Amino acid sequence: MISLNNISKWYGSFQVLKDCSLEVAKGEVVVVCGPSGSGKSTLIKTVNALESIQQGKIFIGEHELSHPRSNLPALRAKVGMVFQHFELFPHLSIIENLALAQIHVLHRNKDEAYQKGNKLLERVGLRAHSKKFPGQLSGGQQQRVAIARALCMDPMAMLFDEPTSALDPEMINEVLDVMVELAQEGMTMICVTHEMGFARKVAHRVVFMDQGEIIEDQRKDAFFANPSSVRAREFLSRILH
Amino acid sequence: MERLDWSGLPQVLPTLWSGMQITLQITLLAIVLGIVCGTVLATMRLSGVKPLAYFANLFVTVFRSFPLVLVLLWFFLLIPQLLQALLRIPATTDIRLVSAMVAFSLFEAAYYAEIIRAGIQAVPRAQFNASLALGMRYVQVMRLVVLPQAFRAMLPLLLTQAIVLFQDTSLVYVIGLADFFRSATNIGDRDGTAVEMVLFSGLVYFLICGATSGIVKLLQKKAVR
DSSP: OEEEEEEEEEETTEEEEEEEEEEEOTTOEEEEEOSTTSSHHHHHHHTTTSSOOSEEEEEETTEETTOTTSOHHHHHHHEEEEOTTOOOOTTSOHHHHHHHHHHHTSOOOHHHHHHHHHHHHHHTTOGGGTTSOGGGSOHHHHHHHHHHHHHTTOOSEEEEESTTTTSOHHHHHHHHHHHHHHHHTTOOEEEEOOOHHHHHHHOSEEEEEETTEEEEEEEHHHHHHOOSSHHHHHHHHHHHO | OOOOOOTTHHHHHHHHHHHHHHHHHHHHHHHHHHHHHHHHHHHHHHSOOHHHHHHHHHHHHHHHTSOHHHHHHHHHHTSHHHHHHHHTOOTTSOHHHHHHHHHHHHHHHHHHHHHHHHHHHHSOHHHHHHHHHTTOOHHHIIIIIIHHHHHHHHHHHHHHHHHHHHHHGGGGGGGTOOOHHHHHHHHHHHHTOHHHHHHHHHHHHHHHHHHHHHHHHHHHHHHHO
16 A cells, blocks of 8 residues: 655765665554664655655555655645654644644535544543643643544554654553554554554564664564564664663 | 923814824734735745745845835835836825835835744744645645744734834825824924924824833733743
8 A cells, every 4th residue: 555665865965765665555554663863754754755755656555656746735635644742733722633634635614524523532532622722731642632633534544753752651551552443443554663562562564774774674473583684683672671 | 491382282183193094004004914925925935936935035135125214215206106007096095105005015024024934934844744744735834834823923023013113104204294293293393382292292102102012011921821
């Protein structure tokens, strides 16, 4: 459903992505991990063209992302994205956050959008907070709202860019629980995360990146049992203690 | 110093009020058009489209490089015919007022553009990305997400600029337009009450600007929260 074919990206003369290829099938959950600065965040942002690429091709379904005639906003609307720092709109209430793109991008009417929004807030356990503003919620709550906001668009896939790394430890699980549930329902997901517990539980594949390269792309069990590269082994031993 | 004579004040109040109307008309129109054009200029400058950014930059630089008095005179002396043709103004309208309005609006647009540009740039880039990720287009992102946040933060600055503008309208005397201040000094010259009139108009400016400053302070407190 999502495929990255030999993509490369440079910042000036520094190459941040080196000939990366990745296939994600419908319903598959892929966890991308690696040391900081390895290019994993950049990689996931290329999937909805928040980062441009200089070489290679990216396909969402049968649509090529970088094709000059591709409708970028329409493609982005089909792929939900969750950011490290939530990025809720601080000037809007929670329910308005959820309704904004539904109304202006999908052209749903206000009632429909609010109904959908409330349904998804219910699902992430925050229905009671719909009239509050983002600043009044905890980090974990904000991130759950951000997930609900993305789901409001009925995405065909979800991208998670380090969704728990800005959270206090006691809030990580409430966000992971929502993600696990989503994965178990069959959502196609690419998650950049260091939460190996999450990876063990629901990932189908684990991708390991270092210095802009995809070093490993393995089935979950194989990756944890016996990573083939030294770098991945070292990384795992460092983060699993 | 001679004793001040306030006895003539009630009779001249209507004249002063018609002057104040001119002042307010120019101020309000220049604020509205200045903010609208300033927003357009600021978004042009930040759009990343080279010709648009270049034009906006040129506009801002030109208008900020000349004293307001000069801009006023130009619009009055050099291009009234052009204005008349462009805006299809009936020949009976006071061309001085129209040229003052246009000059102030464009001049303020240049200053507002810079305030608004800073305000837009203060909104985190990630907010932009989050909006794009939801499928919004550039104009939607600006209108729905970035500008509302930017304006909220900028409101005190915009009001401060409005106060400056309100005071600057007194410069229209150079094109012979009788705004509030000009009316006051005219009356003073005519009736030999120059000191009284200058004192009185000073008080009026002080009250209006003081009240607006009070609002600014209130808003700043709110914005900090």
